[in-house]
Amino acid sequence: MFINKSMTRRVITIGPEAAVLEARRKMDDNGIRHLPVVDEHNKVVGIITDRDVRSALPSVFSACKQAPEKIQQISDLKVGDIMNKKVITISPMDTLEDALLLMQKSNKGALPVVDRDGELKGIISTPDLIRAFINVLGIKEPGTLLCIVVEDKLGQMKKIVDAITEEGIPFGSILVARHWEKGKRAVFPYLLTVNVSKLKRKLENMGYTLLNPMEWSLDQTRKN
């Protein structure tokens, strides 16, 4: 799953010489929170976020009390003055997994996608990853989710998949929660059917535990 398949290609950008107020307008108009800052060759020289803009501009509570020279200062403020010059970027041939881990590590909400020459090709941000995750879960297709607790050993998944396939039920997706109680895994098949009662009885007769939905969790070890 490469970044260039999931990224947003039509990137809204801004130049370093533009006013910060202009950056704010662009973010508001497009409902976005990140603007890559590019030079005349479309090379990324920085990034500016809505948080940077908010910190740079006076709050609404103090705005009306500003002296005229202060107001002038604010309108003269340029994107280049406040942008973050250490941009964390990603390449089009990096993967979605790279993006997820990098965004988690760097705590960024968006990564500009640049090629080897530093030219901007797109941006990958939280909405792109949400869309990808919805796709992976298959939840836009009608179906029913089950949760089966299995021993963490080879061949368990095959038995479950075989049992479901024998019933002629199509799969939407299968998730596996890795961090379950010791020696166990929780398997979440998303089945594209309304008709799961018979399958549930069958799985129970095979000795599997179907977990009470109120106890479902993808990560049982996470406590906060």
Added chain:
Amino acid sequence: MRRTGFLYDERFLLHDTGPEHPECPARLLAIYRGLEEAGLISKVRPIKARRADQQWIEIVHSIKLIMRFEEACQWGMSELDHPDNKICGKTFETAMLAVGGILDTVDLMMEGEIDNAFCAVRPPGHHAEVNRVMGFCFFNNIAIAARYLRRKWKLQRIGIVDFDVHHGNGTQNIFEDDPAVFYYSIHEHPSFSYPGTGREFERGSGEGYGFTLNSPVLPGGGDAEYKALFEKDLFPAFGEFKPEVILVSAGFDAHVDDDMSDIKLSTGCFSWIMKNIAGMAGKYSGGRVISVLEGGYAVDRLSELARNHVEILLGIKA
């Protein structure tokens, strides 16, 4: 005692879904037996099915879907688009009969011949969309009835209550942007149940925003959760909307003994729900209610559930 119509026809049994399919003819037999044993058949006004004029199916469904459905049955196919939707040579005709019977029931009520009615039909309908059959449903019976009330009887406000344990994605989808049809559904939370729609934030779109309302219930929920949600969500909404007719998508699969869901309603709670719907009809719609069968797969429970349902419509249940 109110004049309650009861739509039932042995031809509804001819839609054969094959062995081990939950949406089976035995469901209707159980319902009929329940009414018979309670001596209700002589108290209701029996209505027989009549094949619908296709023009009325077309007020909801695409001609393409209607033709594909008819051809699939004629060609002897065993399912339509998905293994859930089992068909036989008679399924298309059965679905046409169900719709025709429901529209006749609507006419009888609007002409003042009956006050309300229960339509025990197969196949069910609330999952069916304009161009898609799914979840055992082919024609969206309740949606066709609602649109028929708009087109033929020129009503301005139709209220739909769907208490099947699954969300009626088809009905919601069809009326999403229509402020004349208020769709309310209470069902098991979509993260745990088919079809995965009917979340709280789905409120309709465009001019229809605010005329769709969903009450998802978490797994394990029962009478207390249902009653609280009806009181918090449906009663005020219909109090404001004041439907001229109430249509009910009556699915009995939220029953504790029905293994299609994790919801645990008692038999008594279904009566509570129906009494309140009849009460709202008395207040807003001159008593006019038409209830149409959707799901409900615990065959052993359907006799009693249907008996209570009809006794409430007749106004003779204690």
